[in-house]
Amino acid sequence: MAKEKKLVESITSREVDFAQWYTDVVREAKLCDYSGVKGCLNYLPNGYAIWEKIQADLDKRFKDTGVENVYLPVLIPEALLQKEADHIEGFAPEVAWVTQGGLEPLQEKFCIRPTSETLFCDVWSKTVQSYRDLPKVWNQWCSVLRWEKTTRPFLRSREFLWQEGHTIHATFEEAEQRTLTMRDVYRDFIQDDLAIPLVCGRKTESEKFAGAQDTYTVEALMHDGQALQSATSHFFGSSFPDAFDIKYSDKNNELHSVYETSWGLSTRIIGAIIMVHGDDSGLVLPPRIAPVQTKVIPIAQHKEGVLDKAGELLDTLRAAGYAAKIDDSDKAPGWKFSEQEIQGIPTRIEIGPKDIEQGQVVVVRRDTREKTVVAIGEITEKLGEILETMQKDMFERAKAFLDSHIDSAVTMEEMNSKFNESRGFIKAMWCGEEACEDEIKAQTGGASSRCIPDEEEHLSDVCICCGKPAKHMVYWGKAY
Amino acid sequence: MAKEKKLVESITSREVDFAQWYTDVVREAKLCDYSGVKGCLNYLPNGYAIWEKIQADLDKRFKDTGVENVYLPVLIPEALLQKEADHIEGFAPEVAWVTQGGLEPLQEKFCIRPTSETLFCDVWSKTVQSYRDLPKVWNQWCSVLRWEKTTRPFLRSREFLWQEGHTIHATFEEAEQRTLTMRDVYRDFIQDDLAIPLVCGRKTESEKFAGAQDTYTVEALMHDGQALQSATSHFFGSSFPDAFDIKYSDKNNELHSVYETSWGLSTRIIGAIIMVHGDDSGLVLPPRIAPVQTKVIPIAQHKEGVLDKAGELLDTLRAAGYAAKIDDSDKAPGWKFSEQEIQGIPTRIEIGPKDIEQGQVVVVRRDTREKTVVAIGEITEKLGEILETMQKDMFERAKAFLDSHIDSAVTMEEMNSKFNESRGFIKAMWCGEEACEDEIKAQTGGASSRCIPDEEEHLSDVCICCGKPAKHMVYWGKAY
Numbered sequence: 001m002a003k004e005k006k007l008v009e010s011i012t013s014r015e016v017d018f019a020q021w022y023t024d025v026v027r028e029a030k031l032c033d034y035s036g037v038k039g040c041l042n043y044l045p046n047g048y049a050i051w052e053k054i055q056a057d058l059d060k061r062f063k064d065t066g067v068e069n070v071y072l073p074v075l076i077p078e079a080l081l082q083k084e085a086d087h088i089e090g091f092a093p094e095v096a097w098v099t100q101g102g103l104e105p106l107q108e109k110f111c112i113r114p115t116s117e118t119l120f121c122d123v124w125s126k127t128v129q130s131y132r133d134l135p136k137v138w139n140q141w142c143s144v145l146r147w148e149k150t151t152r153p154f155l156r157s158r159e160f161l162w163q164e165g166h167t168i169h170a171t172f173e174e175a176e177q178r179t180l181t182m183r184d185v186y187r188d189f190i191q192d193d194l195a196i197p198l199v200c201g202r203k204t205e206s207e208k209f210a211g212a213q214d215t216y217t218v219e220a221l222m223h224d225g226q227a228l229q230s231a232t233s234h235f236f237g238s239s240f241p242d243a244f245d246i247k248y249s250d251k252n253n254e255l256h257s258v259y260e261t262s263w264g265l266s267t268r269i270i271g272a273i274i275m276v277h278g279d280d281s282g283l284v285l286p287p288r289i290a291p292v293q294t295k296v297i298p299i300a301q302h303k304e305g306v307l308d309k310a311g312e313l314l315d316t317l318r319a320a321g322y323a324a325k326i327d328d329s330d331k332a333p334g335w336k337f338s339e340q341e342i343q344g345i346p347t348r349i350e351i352g353p354k355d356i357e358q359g360q361v362v363v364v365r366r367d368t369r370e371k372t373v374v375a376i377g378e379i380t381e382k383l384g385e386i387l388e389t390m391q392k393d394m395f396e397r398a399k400a401f402l403d404s405h406i407d408s409a410v411t412m413e414e415m416n417s418k419f420n421e422s423r424g425f426i427k428a429m430w431c432g433e434e435a436c437e438d439e440i441k442a443q444t445g446g447a448s449s450r451c452i453p454d455e456e457e458h459l460s461d462v463c464i465c466c467g468k469p470a471k472h473m474v475y476w477g478k479a480y
Numbered sequence: 481m482a483k484e485k486k487l488v489e490s491i492t493s494r495e496v497d498f499a500q501w502y503t504d505v506v507r508e509a510k511l512c513d514y515s516g517v518k519g520c521l522n523y524l525p526n527g528y529a530i531w532e533k534i535q536a537d538l539d540k541r542f543k544d545t546g547v548e549n550v551y552l553p554v555l556i557p558e559a560l561l562q563k564e565a566d567h568i569e570g571f572a573p574e575v576a577w578v579t580q581g582g583l584e585p586l587q588e589k590f591c592i593r594p595t596s597e598t599l600f601c602d603v604w605s606k607t608v609q610s611y612r613d614l615p616k617v618w619n620q621w622c623s624v625l626r627w628e629k630t631t632r633p634f635l636r637s638r639e640f641l642w643q644e645g646h647t648i649h650a651t652f653e654e655a656e657q658r659t660l661t662m663r664d665v666y667r668d669f670i671q672d673d674l675a676i677p678l679v680c681g682r683k684t685e686s687e688k689f690a691g692a693q694d695t696y697t698v699e700a701l702m703h704d705g706q707a708l709q710s711a712t713s714h715f716f717g718s719s720f721p722d723a724f725d726i727k728y729s730d731k732n733n734e735l736h737s738v739y740e741t742s743w744g745l746s747t748r749i750i751g752a753i754i755m756v757h758g759d760d761s762g763l764v765l766p767p768r769i770a771p772v773q774t775k776v777i778p779i780a781q782h783k784e785g786v787l788d789k790a791g792e793l794l795d796t797l798r799a800a801g802y803a804a805k806i807d808d809s810d811k812a813p814g815w816k817f818s819e820q821e822i823q824g825i826p827t828r829i830e831i832g833p834k835d836i837e838q839g840q841v842v843v844v845r846r847d848t849r850e851k852t853v854v855a856i857g858e859i860t861e862k863l864g865e866i867l868e869t870m871q872k873d874m875f876e877r878a879k880a881f882l883d884s885h886i887d888s889a890v891t892m893e894e895m896n897s898k899f900n901e902s903r904g905f906i907k908a909m910w911c912g913e914e915a916c917e918d919e920i921k922a923q924t925g926g927a928s929s930r931c932i933p934d935e936e937e938h939l940s941d942v943c944i945c946c947g948k949p950a951k952h953m954v955y956w957g958k959a960y
Contacts, residue, residue, distance in 0.1 A: 036560060036602050037553045037590065045548035045618070052549060068525035069532060073517045073639055074554070074592070074623055075576075080516060096555075097580035098592065102573050102627040110517065112554070112578065112592070122516050138525070143554055143622075147582040159553055 011342070013280050018224040025274055026153045029283045029343050039151045039158035043267070046343060047154075049291035050270055051161060055141060057193050057289070058163070058265065061185050062139055067165060070138045072119040075110040080118045084243045087117065090210025094146045096158075112145040117211070117236075117262055120166040121244035124258075131170055131250050134258065137178070139165040154271035155228075155480055162266035168241060168258040170248065175259030176214075179235040182263040183216040186231035194269070195286040195395040196220045196276050197402045198230065199425060199475055201451030206434045209262075213237040219450045219475065221402045222275035225423020227450050227477035230272055233263035271480070276398050277367075283344030284367050286394050287387035294363075294383060295340045296326040299333050299352030309356050313349065313379070320380035341366060346390055347383065365390050367397075406475075410460045412443060415476070419444045425477045429470035431463035439465050440476065447476040491822070493760050498704040505754055506633045509763045509823050519631040519638035523747070526823060527634075529771035530750055531641060535621060537673050537769065538643070538745065541665050547619045547645060552599040554622070555590035560598045564723045567597065570690025574626040576638075592625040597691070597716075597742055600646035601724035604738075611650055611730050614738065617658070619645040634751035635708075635960050642746035648721060648738040650728065655739030656694075659715040662743040663696040666711035674749070675766040675875040676700045676756050677882045678710065679905060679955050681931030686914045689742075693717040699930045699955065701882045702755035705903020707930050707957035710752055713743035751960070756878050757847075763824030764847050766874050767867035774843075774863060775820045776806040779813050779832030789836050793829065793859070800860035821846060826870055827863065845870050847877075886955075890940045892923060895956070899924045905957045909950035911943035919945050920956065927956040 010028055014021035026032060031047030034040075043051065059069070075098060082088045095111040113119070124136060141163045151157045165182060169175040183200065190196050203215040212234035220230045238257040247255045277284040287293055294317065298310040307328055317324040325345075327336045333350075340348045350362040361379060363372045363386055374382045405424025409415035419426050426447065430436060437449050456473040463470050490508055494501035506512060511527030514520075523531065539549070555578060562568045575591040593599065604616060621643045631637045645662060649655040663680065670676050683695040692714035700710045718737040727735045757764040767773055774797065778790040787808055797804035805825075807816045813830075820828045830842040841859060843852045843866055854862045885904025889895035899906050906927065910916060917929050923945075936953040943950050 033603075033607075035553050035599065037555045037557060040553035040555060042553070042599075042603050043551040045550055048550050049548070051551075068529070070525055070528050071523040071531075071623070071641060073515050073520035073522070074625065075517045075520060075639070077517060092583075094582050096578045096582075096590075098576045099579045100577035100589075102575070109580075110576075119515070119522075123513075123522050127513075143551070145554065159555070161551060 011280060011282060014223060014278070021278075021280070022271075022275060023153070025278050025282050025342075031270070031283075032153050034153075037158075039148060041153060041157045041159070043161070046291075047270065050273070050285070050289065051267055053289050053291055054269065055163075058185075058189050059141075061189055062163075062165070065137075065181055065185065067137050067139045069140060071140050071142065072116055072123065074113055074142070076113050076116070076118055078109050078111065080122055081111055083118060083121075084211050084240050087211040087240070091115070091146075094148065096145055096147055113142075114144055114146045115262075115264075116140070116144075116164055117166065117240055117260075118244075121240055121246060121260075124168055124241070125244045125246045128168065128246055128248055128258070131248055134248055135167060135169045135174065135178075137165075137167045139163055152271075154267055154274070160267050162264050165261075165263045167261045168246065169261075170250075170256070170258065172237070172259050175237075175261050176235055179214065179216060179233045179261045179263070182261070183218065183231075183233040186233070186263070186265055187218050190218060190220070190230055190269070191395065193286065193288045194273055195288075195391055195398060196230070196272055197395065197399040199402075199406075199451060199453060201453040201475065203232075203451060204430075204434075204437060204449045204474065206437055207449055209234045211236065211240060213239070217451050219425075219477070220272050220276060221405055221424060221477070222272065222480065223278070223401070224275070225405055225478070226480055227425065228268070228272050228275070228480045229450070230269055231263070231265040234261060236260040236262070277394060278344070281338070282342035284394070285344040285346055287346040287391045290344070290346050291323060292325050292343075292345050293323045293387060294325075294347040294349055295336075295345050296324060296349045296351065297333060297336045297340065298326075298328060299350055299355075301328060303353045305356060306351070306353060310351050313351060313361065313376070316380060317383070322380075322383065346387060349379070349383075367394055408457075408459055409464060412440075412464055415440070415447070415464055416444055419447050419476070419478075423478065425450065425475045427457065427459060427473055427475055428464045429459050429462060430472050430474045431466055431468045432471035433463075433466070436463055436465035444476075446478045448479050450475045450477045450479065491760060491762060494703060494758070501758075501760070502751075502755060503633070505758050505762050505822075511750070511754075511763075512633050514633075517638075519628060521633060521637045521639070523641070526771075527750065530753070530765070530769065531747055533769050533771055534749065535643075538665075538669050539621075541669055542619055542643075542645070545617075545661055545665065547617050549620060550618045551620050551622065552596055552603065554593055556593050556596075556598055558589050558591065560602055561591055563598060563601075564691050564720050567691040567720070571595070571626075574628065576625055576627055593622075594624055594626045595742075595744075596620070596624075596644055597646065597720055597740075598724075600742075601720055601726060601740075604648055604721070605724045605726045608648065608726055608728055608738070611728055614728055615647060615649045615654065615658075617645075617647045619643055632751075634747055634754070640747050642744050645741075645743045647741045648726065649741075650730075650736070650738065652717070652739050655717075655741050656715055659694065659696060659713045659741045659743070662741070663698065663711075663713040666713065666743070666745055667698050670698060670700070670710055670749070671875065673766065673768045674753055675768075675871055675878060676710070676752055677875065677879040679882075679886075679931065679933060681933040681955065683712075683931060684910075684914075684917060684929045684954065686917055687929055689714045691716065691720060693719070697931050699905075699957070700752050700756060701885055701904060701957075702752065702960070703758070703881070704755070705885055705958070706960055707905065708748070708752050708755070708960045709930075710749055711743070711745040714741060716740040716742065757874060758824070761818075762822035764874070765824040765826055767826040767871045770824070770826050771803060772805050772823075772825050773803045773867060774805075774827040774829055775816075775825050776804060776829045776831065777813060777816045777820070778806075778808060779830055779835075781808060783833045785836060786831070786833060790831050793831060793841065793856070796860060797863070802860070802863065826867060829859070829863075847874055888937075888939055889944060892920075892944055895920065895927070895944055896924055899927050899956070899958075903958065905930065905955045907937065907939060907953055907955055908944045909940050909942060910952050910954045911946055911948045912951035913943075913946070916943055916945035924956075926958045928959050930955040930957045930959065
């Protein structure tokens with residue numbers, strides 16, 4: 001058991017130092033590490049496998065709404081990036097430039113894509129002519145690069161993995177509907193599969209995506225009370241497509257503008273999984289997104305028949321469709337338990353000589369450590385039930401945490417004290433002016449507007465900052 | 481029917497101009513097009529969907545052999561690329577360099593990965609210490625960039641999609657076995673799923689990958705008689721890992737070198753699918769790799785009940801697990817047939833008023849245009865049989881073509897005339913000297929050594945070029 005202790009001791013308690021706890025979990029669970037390229041990550045097998053699960057689940061949800069996948073180039077010519085003014089202003093300071101190809105300097109420089117609105121619009125400007133060509137509902141899974149100064153694993157790195165969906169439509173309404181549909185896809189995916197409850201709404205002017213008319217967001221609350229923007233869906237109107245001269249002719253041969261959307265979710269979400277569900281023993285993965293759902297751990301495996309029975313159990317589980325592994329290495333069981341816990345594998349199944357004698361196994365849940373003795377003949381059925389219950393419980397716990405960390409304020413004094421005391425989201429009225437957003441951030445020491453929720457409440461008549469008539473109720477929080 | 485004709489007329493006959501036929505098929509089937517970034521492709525929905533099928537099928541085969549997926553950075557620091565001498569010599573002339581990050585020039589430049597041996601070795605040099613850390617059997621799906629001068633869709637472009645597997649092992653034998661295992665995975669995947677027969681073997685010294693000790697290859701023959709290197713698997717020995725100082729200590733705490741492999745398959749293989757199976761009507765996709773296996777086409781769909789029945793049929797097919805679509809647009813049936821044929825969808829199912837009356841549908845195979853009348857209640861069973869038969873037939877036809885395009889030569893005269901007459905592969909003896917490879921290429925006008933097959937035949941005692949004692953029998957061919 002000494003070894004087990006050492007493993008867990010390598011993780012700082014999350015109440016002592018949350019940032020250090022996060023770094024420790026990422027390292028000990030072997031999710032990713034920093035590469036020799038400053039600010040870029042190596043996504044290691046345990047971390048990348050989570051991303052693969054996210055990709056598979058989310059991609060299916062996308063395709064159910066009619067999304068088609070494509071892949072456009074990693075490079076964007078400088079002239080193309082400059083076509084939409086707000087966009088280049090937003091991205092120019094943080095792109096990497098390719099200036100040499102082979103042994104020769106290039107006549108025009110290219111940036112590595114920080115996002116691909118310009119490339120998608122370029123393709124459509126050459127191929128979309130008629131109403132019959134609409135809508136285009138495309139998505140790509142790729143990496144993007146933004147030359148960030150400070151970086152943290154999954155949360156902020158120069159290169160990160162994401163999907164970026166881009167669509168164009170014949171009408172304003174259809175595009176707006178698509179923006180909301182995709183926001184809902186993200187919401188359902190994150191709540192149902194990742195067991196992370198959300199606050200949903202749209203961004204204020206100053207927090208919108210560069211060039212967007214509206215940005216919808218889903219915001220999650222981490223265990224330290226800070227907010228994490230978990231996915232966004234943007235409505236562009238016609239500004240982008242007009243800049244690229246994308247027009248279509250209707251049935252009467254009249255030319256019209258098209259309406260655009262884009263929407264994305266990145267490997268940042270893995271940071272959210274860690275910070276919502278993790279504990280002092282390491283990662284806790286929601287069963288629906290766990291690359292490995294259960295680990296079989298033989299007890300006293302040197303005794304006759306134990307490894308055979310454990311192997312049979314593994315085969316049974318796999319045949320029933322579970323993502324199961326076995327740890328039949330020569331490490332001590334305590335060490336194996338710790339490894340399974342650190343890596344957040346939702347359940348382990350212990351099987352030793354006594355269990356075999358009694359025709360049973362012991363299933364241990366990662367989140368609660370609750371043990372269930374299960375007759376070996378019923379394991380494939382019971383394990384599913386345990387995983388399903390665990391998934392629900394994890395969501396309920398996170399939801400209770402979120403609910404208990406939403407407060408409201410009607411004065412700046414209240415805002416200040418509540419924000420600094422409890423963290424979490426504070427609901428408060430706002431006049432709609434950016435100056436007040438800046439002032440609130442300055443006074444509270446970091447509360448930014450997270451979103452204007454779908455359903456606003458009327459907390460008072462006036463902006464808590466300037467006292468002028470309130471336009472919106474806003475969720476405020478400190479953001480990652 | 482006029483419209484149908486026009487569609488097909490947009491494809492040049494493959495006997496008239498094979499290169500133009502290829503370009504026409506890629507364009508008309510909407511697989512990919514050139515982007516605004518010179519030499520880079522846009523992978524459009526129809527083309528990318530094929531790549532997604534390839535990824536899913538091949539990735540499963542990889543994982544069955546114990547492969548784990550990762551993702552390493554898109555950028556490689558110059559100093560890292562230079563660590564292995566042969567490697568940098570091979571790649572330096574064709575990489576793109578990033579020299580500016582954000583608004584500032586970089587102190588060290590980075591190249592966009594042309595391949596990632598150096599990055600994988602860099603990770604392992606920091607993390608591998610003990611025999612317990614071995615083997616590492618990693619793979620990544622990503623894009624790479626090589627600054628090519630001439631480009632062709634799928635066959636050669638600056639950026640292309642691929643997977644690159646990288647592994648290290650404690651022993652020479654284990655690494656060599658992995659090299660061969662992966663070569664076999666490619667062979668089985670390409671022959672079984674893509675219906676493309678292969679010639680397998682290893683590369684001569686001059687055709688090996690930069691820095692590799694042995695390169696194993698699978699070579700396919702296109703309909704124009706040219707060869708296409710379809711996947712490669714490299715054995716590096718210890719040269720790469722030694723250059724990166726990757727060592728492990730064994731159970732006795734003694735330090736040892738590790739042995740490395742790498743292996744890859746790219747979107748080039750889509751070019752092979754087109755050029756092996758396509759015909760004058762367009763693409764023909766092997767059923768096992770087709771993103772859409774069947775298209776339901778209603779006949780006289782304005783008549784009462786036709787669209788309803790067609791919709792029911794679609795639901796039945798999907799419920800049975802088929803990737804099925806329907807074309808219920810207002811185009812003429814002939815036009816719909818042509819589109820399905822151009823896109824290579826393996827079957828179409830025609831359903832009209834008469835069929836409905838008689839409780840039947842008509843299944844038409846894309847490759848032979850053979851029609852099968854099927855009772856509507858039996859369609860889910862029969863369609864599977866038809867697709868399975870088509871898959872087998874496509875392989876058999878391609879195999880017959882390959883076999884009839886393998887010849888042998890024992891003199892240079894014979895080599896010259898046979899190579900220029902028939903194309904295809906010519907088997908001939910070789911002394912092992914690069915000078916003779918160059919001479920054979922020059923004299924024949926382009927025959928390069930494709931591989932030394934697993935099982936060599938003894939055609940004569942001497943090299944056909946220099947007359948000195950022969951070391952190997954080589955497959956020669958003109959390569960894409």
